């Protein structure tokens with residue numbers, strides 16, 4: 226047992242530590258006060274370690290090496306890229322959709338130079354940023370008009386505030402959902418000044434339930450897609466056509482919150498059919514809203530498409546200004562939408578590429594990883610995630626790592642650079658190639674080798 230008093234006494238002073246040769250280059254790179262703070266921190270940690278009777282080398286040369294590490298750790302941004310080995314494609318905690326190469330390039334171009342965000346190049350006069358995604362969204366969805374806001378929650382707030390304030394909004398009891406992170410439809414409606422009228426029962430709501438709830442104050446019929454849970458069995462909801470018919474008959478707005486909002490059919494990949502934006506538009510819904518970073522595979526955004534007059538009222542509402550998106554979002558969104566326009570979404574958009582991967586391709590990667598770092602290759606499931614296709618899974622092949630302490634291995638993987646996020650099942654750490662980007666393979670293998 227080292228004598229801890231003697232060790233404490235031999236800790237260097239801050240000045241002595243800063244005088245070490247190996248510290249001097251740090252002064253050329255970093256502001257002096259940051260180096261001094263890192264030196265203090267290093268000494269404080271060493272003192273702590275000695276008091277907790279860990280044996281450390283208190284010599285100034287040994288501690289000097291730690292000052293640089295401490296400094297770099299302090300300067301790490303809190304937001305860093307990670308390797309998503311969970312197999313959950315739209316992982317809300319891991320930033321949802323990874324952007325396509327074109328979308329990345331478009332954001333970078335928008336960041337590098339001035340642009341015509343609010344400038345009409347033909348007339349040379351002030352333009353509106355709200356025009357940018359309009360044409361592509363009209364073409365892709367068949368809607369008359371479109372507006373883009375910060376996210377789909379904002380889209381709902383804008384729609385309800387601008388078009389239903391002080392009025393009744395009728396919604397099926399089975400659709401009063403919580404979307405995640407405590408975001409609840411009833412709370413949103415209260416905030417926007419619309420009065421919520423719930424009709425039907427948890428599992429069954431008929432058109433007549435909507436019809437019976439109509440009165441002079443009724444402003445809107447709202448449908449909310451059950452994006453993160455699934456009802457099976459004795460369930461019923463009125464069809465889009467019926468809702469639109471009732472709304473038209475009584476001069477009300479029919480609004481569809483699709484949540485994810487797919488533009489291409491998920492059924493072609495063996496999944497359930499996530500409702501298509503085009504179908505809601507074609508059914509005659511006045512407004513349809515969905516997220517930009519779920520199945521669309523683009524940046525965080527709330528996209529609202531629908532009838533021209535309803536969209537016009539949204540654009541004129543003061544909240545439209547508060548909820549607007551910036552040039553980087555437009556750049557990424559336009560590039561993403563262009564992939565759909567060119568019929569290349571499943572080849573170019575990472576979310577769709579991950580969905581479309583074959584098990585044979587996934588197995589080839591898992592086999593190669595097992596050959597490099599050990600472990601077994603087992604069949605398993607990936608998930609679409611992000612409030613899309615609840616319960617739907619995609620068959621995958623997993624690299625399974627046996628470990629005495631899988632949680633400790635998970636913790637080590639999270640400390641890797643870049644951090645690796647995996648999952649544990651039956652005492653094994655599971656690595657799903659589906660969500661690991663091809664360019665991350667080398668980093669993943671390095672992390673797995675050093676953590677095991």
Ligand SMILES: *Cc1c(COP(=O)(O)O)cnc(C)c1O
Nearest residue numbers: 376377378404452483484516612
């Ligand atoms: C995800 C979701 C939202 C919220 O969308 P954000 O873009 O995350 O704000 C709203 N409604 C439904 C049905 C959803 O699935």
